Amino acid sequence: MVEFAARHQALLDQAIAAARSRAHFSAYPEAPSGKIYGESAKADAEAAFAALLGKPFEAGETLVGDERSPFGPALGITYPAAAPATLVARAESASPAWAAADPATRAGVLLEILHRLNRDSFLMANAVMHTTGQAFVMAFQAGGPHAQDRGLEAVAYAMEELSRVPTTAAWHKPAGRDVLRMDKRFAAVPRGIGLVIGCATFPTWNGYPGIFASLATGNAVIVKPHPAAILPLALTVRTARAVLAEAGFPADIVQLAPDTPEAPIAEQLATHPAIGIVDFTGGPAFGARLRSLLAGRKPLHTEEAGINPVVLHSTADFAGLCRNLAFSLALYSGQMCTAPQNIFLSSTGMTTDEGPKSFDEVGAAIVAALDDLLSDPARAAGVLGAIQNPATLARIAAARRLGRVLRDSAPLPGEARTATPLLVEVLADAEEAWGEERFGPIAFLIRCPDADTALRLAATSTKARGAITALVHSTDDAFLARAEGAFAKAGVALSENLTGGVFVNQSAAFSDYHVSGANPAGTSCLTDAAFVANRFHIAMVRRPAAA
Missing domain, CATH: 3.40.309.10 (Aldehyde Dehydrogenase; Chain A, domain 2)
Structure with missing residues (x-):
């Protein structure tokens, strides 16, 4: 098992401090510069992107995918697809090892995933550009470093909330001439498999908070991308699975669940009893559909639409x-x-x-x-x-x-x-x-x-x-x-009174609270304590203290 926690502890501490102060902090450089990412990074990424086109992303019995670049060509990439029941069964099999890991170990694995995603930001920029239509610089920034900051922010908040739960307590209560004594143990228990339903315009920026918040709190995650923007999340899941395997965990802790507009699977997954958390970014019609289907039975975190x-x-x-x-x-x-x-x-x-x-x-x-x-x-x-x-x-x-x-x-x-x-x-x-x-x-x-x-x-x-x-x-x-x-x-x-280089469109990780959950534009805030705290519950065991 590769140990990543110590390698990334300093960055995690910085992220937690930034989330507390709300001051400017960014862990991942936003400039698409060869001086930062390597002089050949841009050319290497373009070659890697070209090598993905017109073929299966990975081998599989059933392949789906019909992405077309808003800049013209069809990508021609297909992805292995599986039935919802199969995806859930794999996640349930992989979950116990991840849930049993201590939070620091999980955080180390997740920060290593983010580190490698950052290293591949030029490739991600090409994937985001040719699925969403973002111009290259925005695709690099929003699809890469800014999204990675959002993932790190979610991990930081999760570690903060998990740290509030003690593992043991010696409970003493005076009772007349006697003292009642109990030994108590507490454990944060993952709520269930997390389902992240991606959007077509900002698949990583909007997807990473839910993905990393659920993983940090011990839940396995199924990532259901929008059929028009599969590649950015497929690259993300591929990286996550590789790091998980290196760390000695089952790769199926994170799975990709591509589908087609003709045969969507989001509802089947969202309503499956083993799915404990749903994150959704998209239009209000499907947001309302999810609220109706789930009827408050499991946490539903949405970002939908608004008239700004x-x-x-x-x-x-x-x-x-x-x-x-x-x-x-x-x-x-x-x-x-x-x-x-x-x-x-x-x-x-x-x-x-x-x-x-x-x-x-x-x-x-x-x-x-x-x-x-x-x-x-x-x-x-x-x-x-x-x-x-x-x-x-x-x-x-x-x-x-x-x-x-x-x-x-x-x-x-x-x-x-x-x-x-x-x-x-x-x-x-x-x-x-x-x-x-x-x-x-x-x-x-x-x-x-x-x-x-x-x-x-x-x-x-x-x-x-x-x-x-x-x-x-x-x-x-x-x-x-x-x-x-x-x-x-x-x-x-x-x-x-914005008149200079800050624009109302921009939302900065670690400082700005994105969405409030207080109006119909969404049910949750990226990122506050509530976004992570209901992804686990507390199990308690108590017994009389030994004499």
Whole structure:
């Protein structure tokens, strides 16, 4: 058995300290630089990726897979598939050894997995880029180091919670002239097999918290990727299984469970009695389906959808506001769960450092900022990436009919499936237009009677329909205070007055709480104590103390 705990203890200690302080911390370098990852890392990864194409990922009797790059070609990779009952049986057979391992040993194995995933970040970038449509730099960062940070964060939180459980206690209670004495033992018992249901846009960033939280707390894990984005999680599972075997554990502690749109297996797995925890990232329709099927019988951690709002009241940097907002609207073509959709603005406009701006002037300035950002084709391609799902193009076409088009969406030149942001002006009472998530590069500039109504509509709609992020621009401390109270009540993470290099879309591991569980955008927070604590329960044994 290879011992990894001592090798990675210092990093684990750093991660635990960072989670406590919420200060900036990143264990894995985000720059796709040969000076960091090796001068040949990029070329080696491109060759390794090319070698995967057009053949089975691993041998198997039943092979599935039909991934197609949003940048053009089909990947042609197939993956071994198994029936849900077979996957569960393998996990149950492998589970006892993992559950019996002490937390420090498990943490060491998991940090070694993350270390090796980080080493292969260039390969992961190619896999993420050609399944999700993220541009290369985003695919490297979000699919690699940022996702790895999220996995490490989950391990850190799990170790914190497990450390709160003592193994033994000598219990003494005075009882008159006597003393009652008991010896007690406590053990954290895994809740069951963890099922992680992946998404098509951020398969690793959204998948790693659930994978690593369940593993850290002693549960075996079945990873069910989205059929359109199997490869990133297949690479992850392959690495995990190799490290587990080196450490002397059964590889089936982690399994990949690919399926097809025609024969999905997520529901069968989620409802299996041996599945103790379900993590899901995706649309609200299937999220609601899972809640109905599971009916509270097992922990369900979801990140679903939201109508992320922006409220424009006033600003001391109008040009910076427009640049920052334009980038947020364009980044990955609005396919981030944190991307803004609804921009609420008083019909009278807003005060700025450039003087009063009318509603129409603000709209025109946002359009101009988008035009400037996307004027260079190479920069536009790097910001926008590609559209993951063709259905998004149909949503754009439908959204054009919902109001007055201020800026139309259009494809970039080339083979990739692309679309620039669509900006549509609507009235505040047109909630049928802006009151639901319209996933993709679609945003609404909403004409409100006044700024207070804009804030009220933004907060109440997100509480009702869900949101993960909110952004407010104001130079008025009283208005900001009202916004902070309203969005706290709505369960939305609020950003204020972003005009520089930080964007509302971004969520930093170890510092930002991503999703709150307090509105329909999701049931859990990445990452807080509650995300890991219900993945195990406490077994207690007590007996009278020996005389």
